[in-house]
Amino acid sequence: MRKLNPEHVAAAIAYSAQVPFLKLAAVCLTGLEDGGISRMELTLDERHMNPEGGPHGGVYATLVDSATWWAVYAALQEDVGHTTLDLHVDDLGRALGGTLFVEGRCVKLGRTICQAEAFIRDESGKLVVHGTSKLMVVPGIPTISQAAEKTGPGPMPPKYLD
């Protein structure tokens, strides 16, 4: 298995931290691991909540969408871009507050279509959401390295170690 370059992972985490929508929703990428694994966190506060109580369903959907995208990213070759085709979110429990922990896993890396899943757990480890997403590898759409060069953070270190 190819090994992710820890310096590339650090640059991807820094890149993700300046994505406007992730900043807005306070979603943090915390790790990328070999074989297509991503980890994200979100500390719930008042702005994520429904007036009736509990986080807005859109918070969960945003976490599944992001974690599955990054899970496929962690398995994808360096020079291709990918985009989300669909998203499925199953609500399985209720988070009462605190921090949500998300693990994304790429379950199939196809030449064109990839499938990933995500688990959202609360601080006690209770499974709150399971989600899946299909993503498409699209030749010619910008990779994050290209976007990083264009939008600020600058060139990223190589993705994989030899």
Added chain:
Amino acid sequence: MRELNPEHVKAAIEYCGHAPFSKLISFRLTALEKGGVSRLELDLQDKHMNPEGGPHGGVYAIMVDEAAWWAVYAALDEDAAHTTVDLHVDDLGKAMGGTLYAEARVKKMGRTICLAECDVRDACGKLLVHGTSKLMVVPGLATVAQTMAKLGLSPVPPKFMEV
């Protein structure tokens, strides 16, 4: 058929506008219609976008989730409350900017499980997203009217009028 009370719809739109998450994301409920229809709008801004271009997928998912919830709300009995069980979003096109329009419709009003579907279009009418959501009617869950009372908002007018 019972008609939605326009005064209640106005109060619901205002209530949605007060919710912290709607303010954060800047979506707005614009209509509830009889039979279980809701309309939602969002003006795309820099904060919604990916650096690679296009809105973040979470923006579409939030609109489908919210519009589906309100579509079921528009058909639900006054004293019942509901919560989302699942959400499915299919990305069908790319928004170039401007305003996104979501229209959600109830496909099945069950005693316990309801299904709603939602289209999200851009200002030209191009279909960007189709989504579905299942929602569950939960006895004992706080209703919008109860939550409004708890938040100290003025009492909400009756939801339906007999015609």
